[in-house]
Amino acid sequence: MFYRENGQFKTSYKADQQVFAIPQDRWAILALVVFAFVGVPMLVDEYMFRAILVPFLILSLAALGVNILVGYCGQITLGAGASMAVGAYAAYNFMIRIDGMPALASILLGGLMAAAVGIVFGVPSLRVRGLYLAVATLAAQFFCDWAFLRIRWFTNDSSSGSVSVPDISLFGWTINSPTDKYLFCLGILVVFSLMAKNLVRGNMGRQWMAIRDMDVAATVIGIRPMYSKLTAFAVSSFYLGVAGALWGFVNLGSWEPAAFSIDRSLQLLFMVIIGGMGAISGSFFGAAFIVILPIFLNQMLPLVGSLFGLEVSIALVSHVEFIIFGSLIVFFLIVEPHGIARLWATGREKLRLWPFPH
Amino acid sequence: MSGRKIGEVILDLKNISLSFGGVKALQDISFNVLEHEIRAIIGPNGAGKSSMLNVINGVYTPQQGEIIFRGQHHANMDSYGAAKAGLARTFQNIALFKGMSVLDNIMTGRNLKMKANMLQQAFWFGPAQREELEHRAKVEEIIDFLEIQHIRKTPVGRLPYGLQKRVDLARALAMEPQILLLDEPMAGMNVEEKQDMCRFILDVNDQFGTTVVLIEHDMGVVMDISDRVVVLDYGKKIGDGTPDEVRANPDVISAYLGASH
Amino acid sequence: MSGMLYSLVALGFVLIFKASGVFNFAQGAMVLFAALAMARFSEWIPDWLGMENLFVANLLAFAVSVVIMFVVAWLIERLALRYLVNQDGATLLMATLGIAYVLDGIGQTIFGSDIYKIDVGMPKEPVMMLESVFEGGILINKEDFIAALIAALLVISLSIFFQKTATGRALRAVADDHQAAQSIGIPLDRIWVIVWCVAGITALVAGIIWGSKLGVQFSLSTIALRALPVVILGGLTSVPGAIIGGLIIGVGEKLSEVFLGPYVGGGIEIWFAYMLALVFLLFRPQGLFGEKIIDRV
Incomplete structure (x- = not known):
């Protein structure tokens, strides 16, 4: 059966407005999700979970958050790491300061706290945009870096400045093996992705995109820039906050503020650029790319080096990583500002017409 | 033009003055708009036509004067307030949302009428889904009306100019406005496109009873379709009346022919 | 006196912004790259040529570094910016972030990533200044003083370049409007x-x-981030703004650390500058000396 929508007629607007309007897509995605839940745990080893899959899932969630703000609402941010930090530390404090607080609840509350802080730091977006906004978000980033390092209350007066959480449990299911962690994060990611998709295809998403594309016209048809921008900041920070809490609780277990530094913010921004701005799937592509590339280079470069009789140091690998990231960003901004997601979509578009391209 | 009846004064502008720094864009301009009529604002380049439109829908706030819309005074209406009150507009340099499809562009016009909250939207639940379908149906009517079914899913950035103008109009219509403000709806179009656009404007006026205020360069078009015309020149009103009256007005003739200034 | 250095970095920002409307996040990476080149060549050149004279070696290293920076500039234009003409500010900003990564990576691959010294023979000992003017005078590092002089010289020559030469005029035209400048043949x-x-x-x-003060190391790259508030404060389009902004931030950081620091646990100098910039963004986005930003419908 060709991948084709010819002959598939929609008889209602409801059918036309589905997330995946083409049945083949719908089945493929469903299969992928089922495989992720059932197949993957049977196939991969612990290292894969720890080094690749769990970070990938959490960073995808964070990238979703950044994408909502940058890709959909057009508000640039260099403070994504700060939102993750707020989420992580808030969740930590909810967990240790309130007795019997379920882990999931504190993670979500951490997200809400991040959303609240995000709104505050989103206020400058009402006055300034572009580069100036980038500076304002940087201010948030540096302030949060400092606050979590210096204000002892946040870290529960831990002497080293790092905090750690015990294994978390969910309705009696203790999440400590890599497989458990993977499934937990996967569950959250699936739910959150669906929510994000719903938001961006509905009224909310259209308002964000309207603000992104032409804010004056948007006001004229009755969209309030303040409301749209701040909701984008709130939703984005909520996603980032939850991702930050997961990063701390599930991926790291114990962490310091450096885990959410400016480097993290830039990394998230790059994911979205490379993956695809304004596309939900772009967040996954970007996260996958950023998680896999360093591992790939670590394996490959020494091999390539040995071919030429060169010794490749770890430092060199990290430098090459820098170079590749940088060039890819410039490359995508120039050639395909909508990132891998658009390349993917174009490919699918071609496939839809194949083998008769006209 | 059958079926429609010119009604009471719906929009009354009194002594509007607007200046930017030292430049007086509008000086003491008053005119009114009657319900269901097509009212044109004409004038040479730099006469203040676009400023006038921007004042009406709240993009600019005039230093002096008042705007009375449906008997309510609006001293300083912002564009959000204007949209809420039922004023929609199109733009001279098309201001569509380039990254979105035609359908989504028009759907944004419905945003004020959509009430589902964020949580409902996130879960695509109950009211959110119902609303989306209802408004989709409404938007499809407008799409049919303006004959743009075939480009429904196309990103607007890829459309030719004439069609973009039509989408701009569709988005404004989606707001179901009481007054439709059109900023040079026919600028840069060829004859056929102009004819289409004229037909659409007349149909909108006729079928929905929408009051239309339009700015236009093309005198022929203006005189053909409008009920009454205001003429501006250098920020001052120099003429007001039916097309025939305006055509006979010596001030207007001199402004357009450039004689005796 | 770090203020003076912020000013210098900020100056780089302002120049590029003025002339191309690009906000160059890679400025810090360029500082690192240039410093690395300088440090390594001043080390290598005496080895290669087998000479002892520090002054000549430095001069040669400087010349080589200048050439390298020319090549870098040319490559950046050739490979990246050329294709990004007329893109909006945010895109350009992200592109320069990418460039910064590339420069950081290449610089350290070629020149190594340890801490290097630059010794251009700047005097280190402090001297008393203005003793004749008032009692006690001011204690100043000669090094800082020379740095300030060099910066001032640079600013003056750049101002002349911008205002008086044909190229300078063309630069300003480009800054105003890419397309318009292109259409008149620039x-x-x-x-x-x-x-x-x-x-x-x-x-x-x-x-x-x-580098001669603190050594050349990767952290140089991050001074771009430290200098960013300077530019916001001084105004993105103003050369004097960059200088004065740099001084204000430099002094402000130290003062805030001394007076506020003890109450809130120290280390506030990093975000203090940003908060200052944030306040400016909210109330006077064009900065102290910048041109007003006007949006048109």
Whole structure:
């Protein structure tokens, strides 16, 4: 059966407005999700979970958050790491300061706290945009870096400045093996992705995109820039906050503020650029790319080096990583500002017409 | 033009003055708009036509004067307030949302009428889904009306100019406005496109009873379709009346022919 | 006196922004790159040529570094900016972030990533100044004083370049409107190469001064982030603004650390500058000396 929508007629607007309007897509995605839940745990080893899959899932969630703000609402941010930090530390404090607080609840509350802080730091977006906004978000980033390092209350007066959480449990299911962690994060990611998709295809998403594309016209048809921008900041920070809490609780277990530094913010921004701005799937592509590339280079470069009789140091690998990231960003901004997601979509578009391209 | 009846004064502008720094864009301009009529604002380049439109829908706030819309005074209406009150507009340099499809562009016009909250939207639940379908149906009517079914899913950035103008109009219509403000709806179009656009404007006026205020360069078009015309020149009103009256007005003739200034 | 150095970095920002409307996040990376080149060549050249004279070696290293910065500027224009003409500010900003990564990576691959010294023979001992004017005078590092002098010289020559020469006029035209400048026959690509060269040289100067003070290391790259509030404060389009902004931030950081620091646990100098900039963004986005930003419908 060709991948084709010819002959598939929609008889209602409801059918036309589905997330995946083409049945083949719908089945493929469903299969992928089922495989992720059932197949993957049977196939991969612990290292894969720890080094690749769990970070990938959490960073995808964070990238979703950044994408909502940058890709959909057009508000640039260099403070994504700060939102993750707020989420992580808030969740930590909810967990240790309130007795019997379920882990999931504190993670979500951490997200809400991040959303609240995000709104505050989103206020400058009402006055300034572009580069100036980038500076304002940087201010948030540096302030949060400092606050979590210096204000002892946040870290529960831990002497080293790092905090750690015990294994978390969910309705009696203790999440400590890599497989458990993977499934937990996967569950959250699936739910959150669906929510994000719903938001961006509905009224909310259209308002964000309207603000992104032409804010004056948007006001004229009755969209309030303040409301749209701040909701984008709130939703984005909520996603980032939850991702930050997961990063701390599930991926790291114990962490310091450096885990959410400016480097993290830039990394998230790059994911979205490379993956695809304004596309939900772009967040996954970007996260996958950023998680896999360093591992790939670590394996490959020494091999390539040995071919030429060169010794490749770890430092060199990290430098090459820098170079590749940088060039890819410039490359995508120039050639395909909508990132891998658009390349993917174009490919699918071609496939839809194949083998008769006209 | 059958079926429609010119009604009471719906929009009354009194002594509007607007200046930017030292430049007086509008000086003491008053005119009114009657319900269901097509009212044109004409004038040479730099006469203040676009400023006038921007004042009406709240993009600019005039230093002096008042705007009375449906008997309510609006001293300083912002564009959000204007949209809420039922004023929609199109733009001279098309201001569509380039990254979105035609359908989504028009759907944004419905945003004020959509009430589902964020949580409902996130879960695509109950009211959110119902609303989306209802408004989709409404938007499809407008799409049919303006004959743009075939480009429904196309990103607007890829459309030719004439069609973009039509989408701009569709988005404004989606707001179901009481007054439709059109900023040079026919600028840069060829004859056929102009004819289409004229037909659409007349149909909108006729079928929905929408009051239309339009700015236009093309005198022929203006005189053909409008009920009454205001003429501006250098920020001052120099003429007001039916097309025939305006055509006979010596001030207007001199402004357009450039004689005796 | 770190204020002076912020000013120098900020100057690089302002130059590029003025002339191309690009906010160059890679300025810090350029400082690092230039400083690395300078440090390593001043080490290597005596080895290669087998000579002892420090002064000549430094001079040669400087010349080589200048050439390298020219090449970098040319490559940036050729490979990246050329294709991004007329894109909006945010895109350009992200592109320069990418460039910064590339420069950081290449610089450290070629020149190594340890801490290096630059010794251009700047005197280190402090001297008393203005003793004749009032009792006690001011204690100043000769090094800082020379740095300030160099910066002032750089600013003056750049102002002359911008205001008086034909190239300077073309630069300003490009800054106003890419397309308009192109249409009257200003070669956009060449202008951009020039701007980036000039920015490269300011980066080199900043790198040398900073490097001889604190050593050349990766953290130099992050002074771009430290200098960012300076530009916001002074105004993105104002050369004097960059200088004065730099001084204000430099002094403000120290004062805030001394007076506020003890109450809130120290280390506030990093975000203090940003908060200052944030306040400016909210109330006066064009900065102290910048041109007003006007949006048109």
